[in-house]
Amino acid sequence: xxxxxxxxxxxxxxxKLPGVGPKTAQRLAFYLLxxxxxxxxxxxxxxxxxxxxxxxCSVCGNLTDRDPxxxxxxxxxxxxxxxxxxxARDIVALEKTRQYRGLYHVLQxxxxxxxxxxxxxxxxxxxxxxxxxxxxKEVVLATNADVEGEATALYLAKLLKPLAVKVTRLAYGxxxxxxxxxxxxxxxxxxxxxxxxxx
Amino acid sequence: xxxxxxxxxxxxxxxKLPGVGPKTAQRLAFYLLxxxxxxxxxxxxxxxxxxxxxxxCSVCGNLTDRDPxxxxxxxxxxxxxxxxxxxARDIVALEKTRQYRGLYHVLQxxxxxxxxxxxxxxxxxxxxxxxxxxxxKEVVLATNADVEGEATALYLAKLLKPLAVKVTRLAYGxxxxxxxxxxxxxxxxxxxxxxxxxx
Numbered sequence: 001x002x003x004x005x006x007x008x009x010x011x012x013x014x015x016k017l018p019g020v021g022p023k024t025a026q027r028l029a030f031y032l033l034x035x036x037x038x039x040x041x042x043x044x045x046x047x048x049x050x051x052x053x054x055x056x057c058s059v060c061g062n063l064t065d066r067d068p069x070x071x072x073x074x075x076x077x078x079x080x081x082x083x084x085x086x087x088a089r090d091i092v093a094l095e096k097t098r099q100y101r102g103l104y105h106v107l108q109x110x111x112x113x114x115x116x117x118x119x120x121x122x123x124x125x126x127x128x129x130x131x132x133x134x135x136x137k138e139v140v141l142a143t144n145a146d147v148e149g150e151a152t153a154l155y156l157a158k159l160l161k162p163l164a165v166k167v168t169r170l171a172y173g174x175x176x177x178x179x180x181x182x183x184x185x186x187x188x189x190x191x192x193x194x195x196x197x198x199x
Numbered sequence: 200x201x202x203x204x205x206x207x208x209x210x211x212x213x214x215k216l217p218g219v220g221p222k223t224a225q226r227l228a229f230y231l232l233x234x235x236x237x238x239x240x241x242x243x244x245x246x247x248x249x250x251x252x253x254x255x256c257s258v259c260g261n262l263t264d265r266d267p268x269x270x271x272x273x274x275x276x277x278x279x280x281x282x283x284x285x286x287a288r289d290i291v292a293l294e295k296t297r298q299y300r301g302l303y304h305v306l307q308x309x310x311x312x313x314x315x316x317x318x319x320x321x322x323x324x325x326x327x328x329x330x331x332x333x334x335x336k337e338v339v340l341a342t343n344a345d346v347e348g349e350a351t352a353l354y355l356a357k358l359l360k361p362l363a364v365k366v367t368r369l370a371y372g373x374x375x376x377x378x379x380x381x382x383x384x385x386x387x388x389x390x391x392x393x394x395x396x397x398x
Contacts, residue, residue: 002291002295003291004252004264004265006249006252006253006264007264009249013245017227018230026288027217030287032216032246033250033253040250041250044244044246046209047231047240047242047243049205049208050228050231051232053205054206063206065206066203088229089225092202
């Protein structure tokens with residue numbers, strides 16, 4: 001009631017973004033009104049362009065502007081190993097480590113009975129299809145280290161057991177740079193049971 | 200390098216918003232990609248529409264979609280008093296109190312030598328023009344209670360002194376609901392010197 005209609009509309013639209021409350025939405029709206037016209041317009045254009053161009057890779061489920069994505073078609077990548085992640089953004093986190101040079105598979109979620117998400121909602125069929133021809137030797141389960149991620153990893157491990165493929169899971173343990181004193185007991189127990197001999 | 204071009208562009212555009220760092224920009228971009236198409240499109244449309252329709256009221260400097268704005272043209276409002284604020288959003292804060300039914304004037308900033316903003320950058324000429332015909336009896340200086348707001352109020356008070364208009368300033372004092380113990384000494388000193396007799 002205090003603002004002109006189109007400003008109210010903008011505040012409402014911004015308020016739907018995650019982590020953006022009414023106050024922040026108002027601040028962002030004012031910023032967009034006072035910013036140079038190109039900046040506001042380029043944000044609007046970027047939203048529309050991304051929505052138009054970006055889709056999921058039909059092979060691995062990564063976000064891409066071509067199909068299959070550049071990770072699936074890169075001949076330099078190891079074609080015998082698939083790393084299974086929950087979301088496309090997890091791929092970025094793993095790529096940044098520069099440790100892994102194999103393929104990916106995005107489940108687009110994790111098993112979460114509370115949210116009504118079962119295995120049938122995840123992109124598991126596509127994963128099984130990729131394992132059919134026997135070229136894949138290892139599947140790394142890189143789902144999150146939380147309850148849902150763990151449940152999903154356990155489900156997949158059981159599902160893949162009959163296939164002639166090695167199934168591994170990311171290691172649990174102390175985060176690098178952390179203090180033992182502040183580690184929670186579950187993490188510490190996992191770090192203990194997963195201890196490795198030093199060379 | 201990890202994302203398709205158009206996704207990178209969207210992340211960059213979102214990252215220019217105030218208070219949005221690279222991580223948040225990424226989260227917002229993923230949200231916009233996964234949200235229903237109408238939602239993303241309506242945000243883009245709202246940005247463009249607000250930029251097209253909203254401008255500053257030529258009389259008071261409020262944000263509006265018509266000119267003069269609904270506050271300037273409301274016949275129910277007291278036409279003899281002007282409340283001077285720094286930003287258009289301050290009007291909303293004051294309107295919400297339902298205490299004030301007069302006119303407004305937005306300076307579009309405050310005097311801040313550090314940021315290179317002097318009186319000539321503020322909409323002061325327009326304010327003086329509105330005081331010319333002698334219809335305005337009081338000017339309430341409602342700039343912020345910080346150094347810049349105070350400097351601006353002092354400057355305006357001096358400037359308006361020769362005119363036959365009462366110049367007032369919002370009261371300083373303890374915020375309602377606050378603890379005396381936690382008030383800073385400047386606020387407490389102001390609250391003390393501004394003490395009022397109880398009826």
